[in-house]
Structure formats: structure tokens, C-alpha cells
Amino acid sequence: MSNRNAAKRALDGPAGEANKRQKQEAVCATEEPHPHECAVSPPPGKKNYRHYAILGGPNPGVHYTVWGVAHKWIERFRVKQQAFDDAVSAAEWYQKEKPGFADLAPDRSQPRPQQPVAPALDLDADFIPLQTEKASLQRSAPPPSGPPLSPEQTNLVHLIVDQGKNVFYTGSAGVGESRVLEAFRQHLVSKGRQVYVTAPTGRAALDINGSTTWSYAGWKPDDMGKSLKFLKQNAYEKTTRKRLRNTDVLVIDEISMVENLFLERGST
């Protein structure tokens, strides 16, 4: 039985009404000045993990996490989001809503936070083991936001999603690398995997709805001058450690711009 059918059955069962109610409560309108406040009621129970599909804000995408974490990504931003009980529904909703959604700007009507808002990362998500599933490419249709993949692009997505290979791919500007990235990200997310998409600069990260490699590693700009010992201690901070441990797939775009010590320092 597919996840999707399982989700449908769950909604038809005795607990279905409660699930449907919770789902409706989760709809958040973008035009409200404080969309996060009109949005989701916190689910009962501390360990209530759900699949949050979030358009906009510092950490767009589908995340399997608790309300407290999702709320951090929603507050102060003009976002549209919805909570789901299964990853496939969340990814489908995300893909469907994304083409019409463009407003990623912070909500300036809110007082600005004292600290700059670094791209928020999934601090409390469960560890989800990698799994290979041959049917995954057939199960998820190509996202409506882009043209169908060419055979070469499909093969790349297959290597990454189904075979779990470490892949380095490159090409001239405009040959369709970003299209591949978006396709495999959506497939991986729909399989419930925790994907972090990064790029070495903020500008490059924005282009791919990602965060910077520095944010991912938990480093600040002046950390470059700090010792490896300091960075190592820093990596053992709770939030960084959880983020690194929860990563199923790490994507580094524009890797040619990554300075040569990054990976060496990161691997400590």
C-alpha cells in the first residue's frame, strides 16, 4: 500500500475527522499582516511530528518536524504553509502551490529580530534512514514548475534518488543543472528525507531556495580566522550537531566557489 493510500485511509478512519480539522486549521492566508498568527494551532503533545510544507520564509520546503520548529520558520515572514500527515501529500501540495507563490520577503510590519535571521534549519527533526525505492521516480510526477526532464537529467535524478550515489555534475550555464536539483530535491523530500541545499554565497543560495554553506556548518563570518579546535567545539553545540546528524542528503551548488579549506574544516 502506498503512503498516499495509507494517508487517505487514515483520514477515512475514526480519527479522520480530527485529522481533517487539524489540516484545515493549518491553512495560512498570505495576505494577512501576521499570517503565522492566524495559522496553525500547535498540535497537542510535545512529540507531535508532522510534515510542514512551507512556501517562503528562510527555510522553504517540506520538513518533518514539530510545531515549535516550524513556527520559527513561519513567524515574521510572509509565508504560505500547511501541515500534513504524510510526506507525499505535503510534497504534492508544495509543488502545486509553488508556481503561483513569489513573495519570500520578510514581513516588515513586524519588529525586526535583534540578531540577523540566519536560514533556519531543521533542529529537531527525526533521523530518517536512507532507503532505496525503485518506484519512487514513477510515483512522483515531474513537478509542474518546470519542463519534463531529458533522459540525461532523468538518469542523474535516478542515480541520486534511487541509487543513493554521491554525484558531482557540472555543465555550462543554462544546460539545466538547477532543473535537476529541483527535481531530485522534490523526489527526496517526498520520500521523507531531510535534504539541505547549500551554496557558498547568499546570492547563490537564494537562487536555489537554499542556505549558505556557512550557515549549514554553523559558522559565522569571523570564524574563518578561528582555529580548527574552536570550530570543532562549535560543531558540538546542540543545534549544529542535530543539523549535521539529521542530514540525509547535502547538496552544494556552485561548488567551484567553495573555498578550498571549507570541506577540510567541515570534516573536522
Ligand SMILES: Nc1ncnc2c1ncn2[C@@H]1O[C@H](COP(=O)(O)OP(=O)(O)OP(=O)(O)O)[C@@H](O)[C@H]1O
Ligand atoms: N529538460 C528540459 N527541457 C526543456 N527546458 C529545460 C530542461 N531543463 C531545463 N530547461 C530550461 O532551461 C533553462 C535553464 O535551466 P536551468 O536554470 O536548470 O539551467 P542551469 O544550468 O542551472 O542554469 P544556470 O547555470 O544559469 O543556473 C530554464 O529555462 C529551464 O526551464
